[in-house]
Amino acid sequence: MPVKNYKKQIILVIIILILLIAIGLGYMTYMLNKIEANTYNSINTVVQNDTKNLKTEIINQKAILQSITSYISSVNKVEEEKIFDMYEKSDITSQFIRMAIMTQDGKTITNDGFKVDYSDEVKDFFRDNEIKIFDNKISRIDGEKINIYSQAVNVKDEKVAILLIISTESYKNIFVNNIFESKGFSYIVDNTGNIIVSANIDRGTGTLINNIDNMLVGNSKEKFEKNQNVIESNIENGIAGERILQTSYGKTYMVYEPIGVNGWALVYFIPSSAISGEINQALLLTFIVSIVVILIALIVCIYIVISNNKKQIKLYEYAYIDPVTKKGNIYYLRKYGQEELEKDKKNLYLAILDVNKFKMINKAYGYKVGDEILFGIGVKLREILGDNSIICRYSNDYFSMIFRYENDINALINTIISNIEKLKINDEVYDLSVNLGLYKVQEDDNNISVIMDKAIIAHSLSKGNVFDKFYIYDEKVEKKIEFESKIEQNMETALRKKEFKIYYQPKFNTKEESLYGAEALVRWYHDGEIITPDKFIPLFEKNRFILKLDLYIFEQVCKDLKMWKEKYGKNVVVSINVSRQHFMDEHFLERYLRITTKYGINPNNIDLEITESAAIEEGIDILAIMKRMKEYGFLISIDDFGTGYSSLNMLQDMPIDILKIDKSFVDQIGKSKRNIIDYIINIAKELKLKTIAEGVETKEQRDYLLERKCDIIQGYYYEKPIKEEEFEKYLKD
Ligand code: C2E
Ligand code: CA
Numbered sequence: 001m002p003v004k005n006y007k008k009q010i011i012l013v014i015i016i017l018i019l020l021i022a023i024g025l026g027y028m029t030y031m032l033n034k035i036e037a038n039t040y041n042s043i044n045t046v047v048q049n050d051t052k053n054l055k056t057e058i059i060n061q062k063a064i065l066q067s068i069t070s071y072i073s074s075v076n077k078v079e080e081e082k083i084f085d086m087y088e089k090s091d092i093t094s095q096f097i098r099m100a101i102m103t104q105d106g107k108t109i110t111n112d113g114f115k116v117d118y119s120d121e122v123k124d125f126f127r128d129n130e131i132k133i134f135d136n137k138i139s140r141i142d143g144e145k146i147n148i149y150s151q152a153v154n155v156k157d158e159k160v161a162i163l164l165i166i167s168t169e170s171y172k173n174i175f176v177n178n179i180f181e182s183k184g185f186s187y188i189v190d191n192t193g194n195i196i197v198s199a200n201i202d203r204g205t206g207t208l209i210n211n212i213d214n215m216l217v218g219n220s221k222e223k224f225e226k227n228q229n230v231i232e233s234n235i236e237n238g239i240a241g242e243r244i245l246q247t248s249y250g251k252t253y254m255v256y257e258p259i260g261v262n263g264w265a266l267v268y269f270i271p272s273s274a275i276s277g278e279i280n281q282a283l284l285l286t287f288i289v290s291i292v293v294i295l296i297a298l299i300v301c302i303y304i305v306i307s308n309n310k311k312q313i314k315l316y317e318y319a320y321i322d323p324v325t326k327k328g329n330i331y332y333l334r335k336y337g338q339e340e341l342e343k344d345k346k347n348l349y350l351a352i353l354d355v356n357k358f359k360m361i362n363k364a365y366g367y368k369v370g371d372e373i374l375f376g377i378g379v380k381l382r383e384i385l386g387d388n389s390i391i392c393r394y395s396n397d398y399f400s401m402i403f404r405y406e407n408d409i410n411a412l413i414n415t416i417i418s419n420i421e422k423l424k425i426n427d428e429v430y431d432l433s434v435n436l437g438l439y440k441v442q443e444d445d446n447n448i449s450v451i452m453d454k455a456i457i458a459h460s461l462s463k464g465n466v467f468d469k470f471y472i473y474d475e476k477v478e479k480k481i482e483f484e485s486k487i488e489q490n491m492e493t494a495l496r497k498k499e500f501k502i503y504y505q506p507k508f509n510t511k512e513e514s515l516y517g518a519e520a521l522v523r524w525y526h527d528g529e530i531i532t533p534d535k536f537i538p539l540f541e542k543n544r545f546i547l548k549l550d551l552y553i554f555e556q557v558c559k560d561l562k563m564w565k566e567k568y569g570k571n572v573v574v575s576i577n578v579s580r581q582h583f584m585d586e587h588f589l590e591r592y593l594r595i596t597t598k599y600g601i602n603p604n605n606i607d608l609e610i611t612e613s614a615a616i617e618e619g620i621d622i623l624a625i626m627k628r629m630k631e632y633g634f635l636i637s638i639d640d641f642g643t644g645y646s647s648l649n650m651l652q653d654m655p656i657d658i659l660k661i662d663k664s665f666v667d668q669i670g671k672s673k674r675n676i677i678d679y680i681i682n683i684a685k686e687l688k689l690k691t692i693a694e695g696v697e698t699k700e701q702r703d704y705l706l707e708r709k710c711d712i713i714q715g716y717y718y719e720k721p722i723k724e725e726e727f728e729k730y731l732k733d
């Protein structure tokens with residue numbers, strides 16, 4: 001049902017939405033990971049560069065010192081004036097603050113004319129002749145932070161140390177300016193973890209570990225404390241490394257790299273926001289935009305689903321709902337009836353109810369009230385049968401109900417009928433007359449259409465039921481239907497196999513008791529038994545097989561007539577029953593005529609029996625047909641006369657030859673005083689028609705008919721219908 005679909009679709013849309021968000025989130029984390037990897041790469045590139053530059057610079061500076069000391073040792077003489085002069089004239093002065101020469105007593109003179117006493121530290125400077133770098137010194141001239149490159153050199157018996165003094169701050173030059181938009185910061189540390197210089201002035205003192213400690217936030221402090229000696233020992237041993245820290249700048253990458261000279265290392269801290277900040281923002285924006293797009297799509301989807309669903313409900317109503325009663329229609333009945341059937345067959349019923357002469361109600365009250373009554377019936381049926389029943393109006397005033405009931409079904413049906421027959425709508429009571437057919441579903445029932453058919457049969461039988469307004473489908477009906485369907489299956493082959501045989505019932509002139517002719521009556525020889533026409537003719541009239549059968553009988557009769565004429569030289573009149581079904585077919589008479597010519601039979605020898613009810617049927621121009629019959633030379637009888645209520649006027653206009661008085665009137669002879677037979681015979685005389693009485697069984701009847709001057713007699717009194725061979729004995733005589 002539509003409502004179910006609706007939910008399904010919404011759930012589907014939500015699932016798709018969740019999937020899309022999950023994919024978005026997955027993509028985001030993937031991108032972030034990628035960015036993190038990139039961050040490491042870019043940091044590493046910076047660090048590698050800086051390391052190389054710093055290393056080169058220190059090596060260069062060492063080389064400068066080396067070249068000076070080599071010169072001094074080669075000239076073997078310390079000429080201060082000359083050395084300073086050389087220094088000042090060279091292009092290296094830009095790198096250093098000043099140059100100094102220290103004697104072994106610690107007395108130091110500088111190129112710019114200062115005299116400083118280093119006697120307290122002199123041992124450090126003269127320990128050996130290697131180049132040493134003293135870092136984190138304070139200038140004794142101006143208090144500036146300085147690093148000192150120093151090398152002792154032997155000059156004759158004397159020893160001096162040559163000092164190149166460099167501002168510690170100058171190392172900052174090697175750092176890439178503006179690293180990561182100034183959000184990152186970096187240090188040079190010595191192998192004990194002391195900061196030599198920091199690229200960012202305000203963070204430049206103390207030990208590295210202290211610095212880190214100050215930056216850390218939350219529980220990352222404790223975590224770091226556990227790992228800090230790893231960093232310390234790595235730096236001490238010249239091993240590179242990296243860490244991710246949670247600092248007051250957020251997630252921060254820490255990278256350290258030994259430069260390979262002097263036991264120094266470069267340490268960098270770059271907050272992830274410095275690198276991925278913008279990208280993160282872009283990603284976030286993308287994410288938000290996608291969410292908005294998805295939400296819009298979702299709203300559109302939901303809108304489409306809802307409007308589709310409305311359309312579906314509309315379509316569903318068109319397809320399954322009867323507009324008048326708001327109950328189901330025939331398609332509803334089939335669909336949900338079938339489902340109900342498949343669920344469970346126990347105590348399941350299908351009933352069909354119709355309102356008799358509903359047309360009259362429409363005429364009397366108008367269509368609006370008519371519709372209200374139909375609606376009211378639907379409501380009442382639902383009231384009686386409950387919400388689980390399936391109630392449909394499947395055409396005009398026909399309702400069908402599928403329901404389950406465990407108690408007395410007859411009582412329930414009586415309740416339904418009595419309630420509908422006194423239908424109350426808005427305090428108005430309508431007197432209706434209804435019929436109901438009921439079928440109880442059996443275990444082997446599987447098809448709603450089959451069940452419908454059975455209920456329809458029960459309903460049609462309820463119409464002919466004198467004592468009750470309803471009929472419950474039973475075995476007998478089923479047997480009859482089975483038999484009929486067997487007949488229908490077999491009739492075509494039976495015709496081919498010539499299982500249909502003609503019996504002739506002779507007719508006698510009343511007065512002379514001489515043979516007048518015969519009536520051809522069909523019999524069906526099937527599986528060793530003879531089936532009489534009352535079992536199959538009505539069915540053949542319904543399925544129109546009678547057209548083929550009658551034509552066959554007609555031809556057989558013509559064959560027999562031809563044979564009799566040749567054999568006995570006698571022309572007898574044979575009457576043949578003509579079903580009303582032929583009258584729908586324009587050419588049937590021509591077909592009959594062609595057969596008579598084929599066998600050389602004079603149509604005068606053939607009497608076509610038409611029942612009175614067929615002769616007065618509305619909608620057929622029977623008069624025209626009869627006129628043609630006469631034109632071709634056939635005789636015409638009105639069969640079963642007296643049962644069809646034809647008027648004298650009608651009879652007058654018809655070109656008929658014989659009135660065939662129905663057996664029911666013959667049966668009355670001797671039973672009631674004034675006989676209709678007299679009346680019929682008189683009419684016939686009036687119209688100059690011959691009369692024949694059928695079903696004459698007693699001498700009393702024959703005598704009475706003789707007395708009343710009925711012309712011909714047919715009946716068991718003389719002979720029953722007999723086989724052709726037997727009939728021939730009447731021709732011999
Ligand atoms: P029907 O045309 O009224 O035929 C007369 C029926 O009365 C025949 O029944 C006949 O056997 C029966 N009958 C004759 N005399 C007596 C009698 O003294 N007492 C009693 N109780 N019955 C007598 P049957 O042969 O069973 O035929 C039944 C009906 O089937 C016929 O009624 C006719 O309407 C139809 N029928 C028979 N053969 C054909 C046929 O070839 N074509 C068509 N269209 N209908 C046929
Ligand atoms: Ca007849």
Ligand code: CA
Nearest residue numbers: 639640662694
């Ligand atoms: Ca008859």
